[in-house]
Structures are given as C-alpha cells and as structure tokens.
Amino acid sequence: MRRGLxxxxxxxxxxxxxxxxxxxxxxxxxxxxDNTSCTNEIKVPDATRVTLWAWYPAVEQIVDxxxxxxxxxxxxxxxxxxxxxxxxKFSTALEAGTGAPDVIQLxxxxxxTYTILDGLTDLAPYGADELEDQFPAGAWSxxxxxxxxxxxxxxxGPVGMxxxxxxxEKYGVEPPTTWDEFARAAQDLRDAGxxxxxxxYATNGGAFNxxxxxxxGWAPFDYDPAERDQIGIDVDTPEARQVLSYWEDLIDRxxxxxxxxxxxxxxxxxxxxxxxxxxxxxxxxxxxEGLSDxxxxxxxxxxxxxxxxxxxxxxxxxxxxxxxxxSQAKDPxxxxxxAMELFDDEETWxxxxxxxxxxxxxxxxxxxxxxxxxxxxFFGGQQVNRDVFLDAAAQYPGFTFSPFQxxxxxxxxxxxxxxxxxxxxxxxxLATVQDSxxxxxxxxxxxxx
Amino acid sequence: MTSTTTERxxxxxxxxxxxxxxxxxxxxxxxxxxxxxxxxxxxxxLFLLVPLAYAFWLSLHTKGIATGGESVFTGVANYVxxxxxxxxxxxxxxxxxxxxxxxxxxxxxxxxxxxxxxxxATRLSKASRLLVFVPYAIPAVIGALMxxxxxxxxFGPANDIFGFFGLDAPDFLSRDLIFGSLVNIVTWQWVGxxxxxxxxxxxxxxxxxxxxxxxxxxxxxQIAFRIKIPMIASSMVMIVVFALxxxxxxxxxxxxxxxxxxxxxxxxxxxxxxxxSMAFSYSQFNYASTIAFALGILVFIGSYIFLYATRKxxxxx
Numbered sequence: 212m213r214r215g216l217x218x219x220x221x222x223x224x225x226x227x228x229x230x231x232x233x234x235x236x237x238x239x240x241x242x243x244x245d246n247t248s249c250t251n252e253i254k255v256p257d258a259t260r261v262t263l264w265a266w267y268p269a270v271e272q273i274v275d276x277x278x279x280x281x282x283x284x285x286x287x288x289x290x291x292x293x294x295x296x297x298x299x300k301f302s303t304a305l306e307a308g309t310g311a312p313d314v315i316q317l318x319x320x321x322x323x324t325y326t327i328l329d330g331l332t333d334l335a336p337y338g339a340d341e342l343e344d345q346f347p348a349g350a351w352s353x354x355x356x357x358x359x360x361x362x363x364x365x366x367x368g369p370v371g372m373x374x375x376x377x378x379x380e381k382y383g384v385e386p387p388t389t390w391d392e393f394a395r396a397a398q399d400l401r402d403a404g405x406x407x408x409x410x411x412y413a414t415n416g417g418a419f420n421x422x423x424x425x426x427x428g429w430a431p432f433d434y435d436p437a438e439r440d441q442i443g444i445d446v447d448t449p450e451a452r453q454v455l456s457y458w459e460d461l462i463d464r465x466x467x468x469x470x471x472x473x474x475x476x477x478x479x480x481x482x483x484x485x486x487x488x489x490x491x492x493x494x495x496x497x498x499x500e501g502l503s504d505x506x507x508x509x510x511x512x513x514x515x516x517x518x519x520x521x522x523x524x525x526x527x528x529x530x531x532x533x534x535x536x537x538s539q540a541k542d543p544x545x546x547x548x549x550a551m552e553l554f555d556d557e558e559t560w561x562x563x564x565x566x567x568x569x570x571x572x573x574x575x576x577x578x579x580x581x582x583x584x585x586x587x588x589f590f591g592g593q594q595v596n597r598d599v600f601l602d603a604a605a606q607y608p609g610f611t612f613s614p615f616q617x618x619x620x621x622x623x624x625x626x627x628x629x630x631x632x633x634x635x636x637x638x639x640x641l642a643t644v645q646d647s648x649x650x651x652x653x654x655x656x657x658x659x660x
Numbered sequence: 661m662t663s664t665t666t667e668r669x670x671x672x673x674x675x676x677x678x679x680x681x682x683x684x685x686x687x688x689x690x691x692x693x694x695x696x697x698x699x700x701x702x703x704x705x706l707f708l709l710v711p712l713a714y715a716f717w718l719s720l721h722t723k724g725i726a727t728g729g730e731s732v733f734t735g736v737a738n739y740v741x742x743x744x745x746x747x748x749x750x751x752x753x754x755x756x757x758x759x760x761x762x763x764x765x766x767x768x769x770x771x772x773x774x775x776x777x778x779x780x781a782t783r784l785s786k787a788s789r790l791l792v793f794v795p796y797a798i799p800a801v802i803g804a805l806m807x808x809x810x811x812x813x814x815f816g817p818a819n820d821i822f823g824f825f826g827l828d829a830p831d832f833l834s835r836d837l838i839f840g841s842l843v844n845i846v847t848w849q850w851v852g853x854x855x856x857x858x859x860x861x862x863x864x865x866x867x868x869x870x871x872x873x874x875x876x877x878x879x880x881x882q883i884a885f886r887i888k889i890p891m892i893a894s895s896m897v898m899i900v901v902f903a904l905x906x907x908x909x910x911x912x913x914x915x916x917x918x919x920x921x922x923x924x925x926x927x928x929x930x931x932x933x934x935x936x937s938m939a940f941s942y943s944q945f946n947y948a949s950t951i952a953f954a955l956g957i958l959v960f961i962g963s964y965i966f967l968y969a970t971r972k973x974x975x976x977x
Contacts, residue, residue, distance in 0.1 A: 299940040306945050327725050328943060415922035440726040474920045476814045614725060617941045621927050628923030632835050654741075656724030 249287035254278045258285040259545045263553075264301070265316035265534075266293040267366075268497075269567035273559050277552070284545050286314075286553070294318065298617065304539070305330045311539040313546040314553075318532045319353040320418060320612045322361050325535070326436045327614040332536040334360040337547035345555070350572040352609030354533050356436045362533035363550045366569040368492030369603030370422050370516050370527050371595070373499070377510040378405065378487045386514055390457060393488075393517045397466035400487060410488040411480065412458045413472035414627035417620030419490070422527040423458075424451045425610055427519055432613045433660065442613065443660040444648050447641040453519075455630070455637035462631055469631040478502045482509065490516065492529040493600040496589050497568025513595040515603065526606040531572065570600060577601065615651060622647045718949040725943070738950035747928040748951060752958065755908050755930050759962075762843050763903045769847065770854035770899070775884050777855075778862040789859070793852035800849060804916035807845045808833075812920065833921040845913050850906070854899045861895035862888060897974035901963055908959045911936070931955045 251274050253260070263286050267273065274288045289312070291297045298321060304310035305328055317325065325331050334340075339360040343351050350364040372386075379386050379396075382403035387393040397409035413419065424431075427450040433443030461467040468486070470477050480486055482505035489495060499511070518524045534553060540546040554560065560576040563569040564585070576582050583601060586592040613619050626640040635643075652659050722734040742748050773792055777785050795803065810816045811832035818829040832841045865888065873887050889896070911932040918925040918933075927937040931951060939948035967974065 295941065302940060302943045306943065324943075442726075471920065471922050474812075475809075476812050476920070479814055615942065621937070621941070624922060625926045625928075628835075628926075632923070652726075654724065656726035 248289075250290065251275060251278070251286070251288045253285050253287065255282055255285050258283050259542055260285050260287050261314055261540075261542070261546050261549045262286075262312040263288045263314045263316075263549065264291040264297055264312040266290050266297065267316065267532075267563070267567055267569065269562055272562050272566065273553065276556070276559050276562070277549070280556075281552075284548055286549055295617070298324075301325070301330070301537075302328075305537075309539065311537045313537060313540040313542070314549050315535055315537055316365070316532050317362060317535050318418075318530055319350075319362070319364070320421075320530075320610075320616050322354060322533070322535065323434060323436060323612050323614040324616050326356075326361050327439050330538050331361050332538055332540060332543050332547070334363065334536060334547050334550065337544060337551070339363060339547065339551060342551065345574050346572050347574070347577070347604055347607070349528065349607035349609040350531075350604070353528075359436065361436075362535035363554075364533045364572040365531070365554050366494070366563070367531035367572040367604055367607075368494055368529040369570065369600045369607055370490065370492050370529050371495075371599040371603055372514045372516050373489045373491050373495055373511055374514060375484065375487050375509060376512040377508060378407075378484060381405075386512070387517050388515070389521050390517045390519055394457070394461060394466075397461060398464075401466055405487065407485045407487060408468040409461075409466060409486070410490060411468045411470050411472070411477065411486050412462060412631075413477070414469060414631055415624045416472045417623060418529050419472070420623065420627065421610070422492075422529040423490075424454050426516065426525050426527045427451070427454050428525070429454070430611065432611045434611055434613060436614075439614070440657055441660060442652055442657045444613075444645065444652060446648060447638070447645040451641050452637055455627075455641060459630060459637045479504050482506065484509070492531070493570035493596075493604070494530065494568060496587065496595070500568070500589055511590050512593060513590055513599045515599050524606070526603040528604075528607045528610070531570070570596075570604070572604070577604070613648070615648075615655065618651060619644075619648055622651075715949040716953060718946050719953050721946050723946050731946070738947055739954060741947070742950050742954045747934055748931055748954065751928050751931040751934050752955075755910050757839070758843070758910055759904060759907045761839075762846055762907050763900060765843065766847050766850055766854060766903055767896070767900060769851045771858055771889070771896070773851065773855045774858035774862055775888065777859055778888070779880070789856075792855055795849050795851075796853040798849070800912045801916055803849050804845055804913045807841070807848075808917055808920045811841055811917075833917070833924055835924045838917070838921060838924040842910075842913055842917065845917075846907075846910075850903070854903070857895055857899055858892060861892040865891050893970075893973035894975050897967070897970045900970075901966060904966060905959055905963060908955070908962060 249262075251271055254275075255278070258281070261284055263274070265288060270288060270290070274286045278285050291300050291312075297315070298317075301311055301315060305325075311330075322331070335358055340358065342360075342363070343355075346364050347367075350367055354360065354362045354364050374386050376386075378400070382400050382405050384396050384399045384403065385392075387396045393409070400407075400409055429448055429450040431444065431446045431448070431451075433445070435441070458467065462469050468480075470480065479502070481489055482499060482502045484506045489499065491498070496511075496513075499505075515524070516526065534550040536543055536546040536550050554563070554571070554573060555575075557576065557579065560571050560573065561581070563571065564576070564582060571577060571582070583597050584594060585596060587595050622644050626635075626643040629635045629643070630637060630640040649659050719738055720733060720735060721731045722738060723731045773788075777789055780788075798806075811818070813819060813829065813831055813833075816829075816832070818832065822829040830837055832838070869887060869891070870883055873883050878886065909932050910930045914925050914929050915933060915936070918927075918929075927941070928934045932955065935948045935951035935955065938944040938951060
C-alpha cells in the first residue's frame, strides 16, 4: 500500500516535470523563456518574441504577414476578448504587476484610463514622435499628449448615416441632411405608414452618445496626462442638453425606439427593416454584414451624418483602436517596433480593409486609389469612403476623454435609461451624471476645476 | 480552528481521561488526524484564509487613481464610505427585497413538491422528481442565457402566446419586470435542489410515525403539516440558510441578463456586481475589497440572526 502510494507520487512528479519541460520546449535555445501560448504560428523561433492582445478581425493574417517580413521580431498573438473583456484582464494584470502582454489593442477613448495608471509606455523615445504626419490630425491628438505618444492609431470610426434607401423611397421621404430634417423625416415616415422607427437611440451606447454630443460642440473633460491630479468636468452643458432633449422628444413621440444596443434583438432590428437609419461608424457596415435575418430587398446607402448647422458641419468619431506598448513589456524597443510597424504596410491594409472591414487611420492607405475608389457591394457599389467617411475622418478634430471612462459610460447609461423610462428629463440626466462624476473624481484624489 | 474540531471530535472517545495528559496513543492518533486534514488545510489556508486576509488588508488601504498609484493606509475610512454609499445601500436594499420574495417562493415550492412526491409511490413520481431536479444540473450561466432568449421580445415565445389571445406581450427585460424575471430564473434553477434535500429528509422519517398518527385520527393534511414539516425542521433551516446566503450574494443571473438588459440591470444592481465592476471595470481593488467585506459582514449578521431565531427548530440550541 505504502509502496504503491510512493510510486504514485513519483509518477505524478515525473508527469509534472514533463509538463514543465513541454512548456519550455517551444522557446528553443536562446529565445526568451516565455510560457505564453501563441494562437498564431511563430515562423522564426529564435527571434525576440513580442506578445500581442488584439481582437481585430483577420488579425491572424495580419500577424502572419508581419512575422513573414521580420526576422528579428516575431509576434505572439492572443485574442483576450473585445473591449471591456480585454480591459478587465489588462487592469487586473496591471494591479498584479505581471501578466500583461507587450503590445495591446486599445480604443483611443480608454488610453487616459491606462496612462494614469502608468500602464502604457511612452513611444516617443522609440521614434513614434516622428510618425505624426502619417496619421489624420484628430486621430493623432487622440493618442498623444504634449510630447508623449501613448499609442499608434490603427483604425478609426468616422461617423456617417447608413440608411435604407428602399424604405425612404417606398414612403416617398427624402434622406435627411440636417437634424431638423431628420426629425421631420421621422414624422413623415410614420405618417406615410412606415411601422418601424427612423432609428434607435440606445441608452447603453456610451461612445455613440458621446459622439452625438460632441457633434454639438460638447467637450466634457479638461484633462492633461501631464497634470494627472487635475481635471475639469463639464458634462451638463447647453450643447449636451440640446442634443439629449432632441432625442428625448423623438423617443417621447414614439418616432425613435430606445432599445439596448448590441443585443440579438437590436441586431435583428438593424437589418430587418425595424430601423430605417443606422447612424454608424465606418466599421458599422462590416457589423451589419455579419448579422443574420436580413431583409432580402434591403438597399443600404451611406450619407454624411446629419448636421445641426449645415453651414458649419462638424464630424465625429466613434470607436476605432490603437496599438499601445504596456509598461510590462519585456523588450520595449521590440514592442514599439511591433506597435509602429504592424499596420504600416499597404498589403496589410488591403487585408484589413477587404477582409476585416476596418477603416484605416494611416494616410498612405487613406490616399490610395484602391481605398478611396473602393466600391462596396453591400451598398450597391457605392463608394462610401469617397462619399462619406474620408471627409468625416479628415475633419474629426479629436476628443478628450476622462481617465475613468468606463465609469463615466456606466453612469451615463444609468442616467439615460432613467430619462427614457421614467419622469427624469434630459437636464436631470445630465445633472446626475455631472454630480456622480465630480464625486467620483474627488474620491480618486483629483482636484476638480 | 481545525484543532478545536479535532479535539471536540476526539473528546467523546476518551471520557474520564480529560484530567491526565493525553496518552502516547492519543498523540499518535492526533498526528494521523493532522495528516488526514493536511490536504484540506493547505487548500483552505492558501485559497480562502490568505486571500481573505489580503482582501481585508486591501480594504484598509486606499489608492486613488489621481494620486500616482500610491497605496495609503486609511483604516476604516473605506468602511465609512461603503456604508454611506448610495449605490451599495440601494444594492443591499434590492437583495433584501429578493430575499423577502425569492426565499419564501423557492422554499414553499420545494416543500410543496417534496410533500406531494413523498406521498406518491408511482413511476410518475420518480420521473417528476427528476424533471424538477434537472434545472439544477444546468450550469447557472447557461440557464440564465437560455432565459435571456426566452424573455427576448423578438425571439422568445411570449409574443406568440400573448398574440394568440390578441394581447401585447410584456417586456420581461424592462425595469418593471426584471425583478420578477430574475426571481423566476433562480426559482426554476434552485427549487429542484431544495426539493431533493427536503425529500431526502422526508424519506428518513420512520413510517410507523404516520401509522401512529393515523390511528390517532390524523388526516393527510394534518400528517403533512403537524408531523412531516416539524420533523424535517432542521433540513428546512439549512435550506433557508443556503437560500438566504445565495440571495444576498446574488451575482450570476443578473450579470448574464445584463448583456441583454444593460439599462434595467445597472452595474450597481447587487452589492456583488458593484464590487465586481469596481475591481475589474474601474480598477478600484481596494474599495472593491471593502464592498466585498461589508457584504460578508452583513451576510454573517443576517445568517446569525436567522440561525439564532430558529435555534429550536434546527437543533443548534
């Protein structure tokens, strides 16, 4: 009995040793002992290995292209989830002091959240400060502050209006170009017998609602990463009230629905004719194409975002992402190379545009004929980049987000839901958000200006 | 803690020897006892006591994001903050409401079903027992996802069912109905489990008790309420404590349903969800630990009051 036990212990110890040996094996001689398992295949086993978390569609092809072109650096890619899922893991790794990847895909709106936690490496010393003219000005301002470059822009979300041309035609309504026309079109569609909604206003669309406010000139945060204990919070402004009252009115009149975004019900409504308009970022069409139960007769067209003042159009951005080097990067120089060079290549961008539906924030791709003239079958061959998104991206001025953006979005969702469901008005909702953000900022040790 | 249990367990085995020192045999036995306890003790200390102590240590410190990530000892300041935090208190009030509604509904149903199954002796009773128990075998996340689809205005059956009678289906995921929708999911999931415990306790009663009661002229209903239920009181107390603690720590179902009802279920819906988002969405690990500890204290107090109030029934007196 006792001998049997001893043998069992010995066997399991041998098993464990075998496991750890196996875990070491792919590293090879001289390569950094790295226990991370890569989703992609490493082509040059001896090269410096850089770990990457990214959720881009088609990222595997893009990583393979990079690895094939580089002998000295190889990317080891993992999909750690999209957006909030990945951020949760990254935040935990930062708190733990270990476990973060070398390079990480982040939305630009979340960058201040991590710069204040010292989670990102400034890329300027690695040559990123010389890349400014490769990117649209607004996109560059979103990833940099002062002399520091926190991330390299990759894809953007200039916002346009995608609409169902067949529905507008059927009910004899002209697609709107201003928000006044939009409200009128909503009523006209209903009067003509359309039983859907002109569009949906999602209370949980954090970034989307920020973009709509920003179009009216809303700049809620005054924050500079160089002065990390100072912040100005001005959520409850006339501009925000104007935009929110506008939507509250349309919702109250039953012309706009207020379903939660990103649920399966919402996805179906997007494509089955329940909503006639989808106000969307440039990645929106790719999102629509992936949805099922679509109307077979749907004829989608893209148009510029409706304006408050057509004489002074303002363009906005929703989402998109950038590549940042984390503060835990083992070889910051190699990691910076990956962040700067993963997408600086036309071949890569053809994959990104054609297979992944991304909108590049890289001037050489934005200026290339194959991109500007590209005809999208989804839009019946319309050149949507030329017609809508290129202008929107070029005119987007940038936006300052808070260093606690997830909290700000959650509070906004709560307040907007209260407005839509209950007696609260647009002004109440904005005042609630303002109060909770100021209180939170003070608890976090900020001096609120 | 482990040593007291061993001593207490060993005590009846050596009456009368308490005054003298333990014999050599006893010492040897104790070593064996420790050896057998060791695997559990290691896991218990490593994965429960140490993390608890660490979380408590965290809860006494504060790290504001604006103060350069420096952790400062602030004593009970976080506890003062949590017990004046409107989000935490409203979450506590909400789980309190869940306790008031969900626990009686679950226990009532479980006992009713168990009593009925106990009196049946047909093949049907075995089949029904299994059917009532099956939801418990489905992982909570899968169950909640499934209900999310059933509640969906577009994919769920409610529209068809109500439409058949010419009515509009209610939106089960709206703010007004989400409470009932969650009660329904949890009840569906847990009634079978509680039923099995109650049923097992009922089967353990000697049938001769029923015969005696019948001879004394007791009817079926009197046997159920005057004989069976008092005799299984200790099991009932146990399942109520399970239900009470589970409900105060409510997390999985609302978190899963939140993916389809972000408005109706905010991140502060229950204290556990609040702690989770504090830690993993906002990087507030210190305050999250405080919320978790505050919840733990309240759960402890709640369970203690309940166990004290029912000490006669449970036999803990």
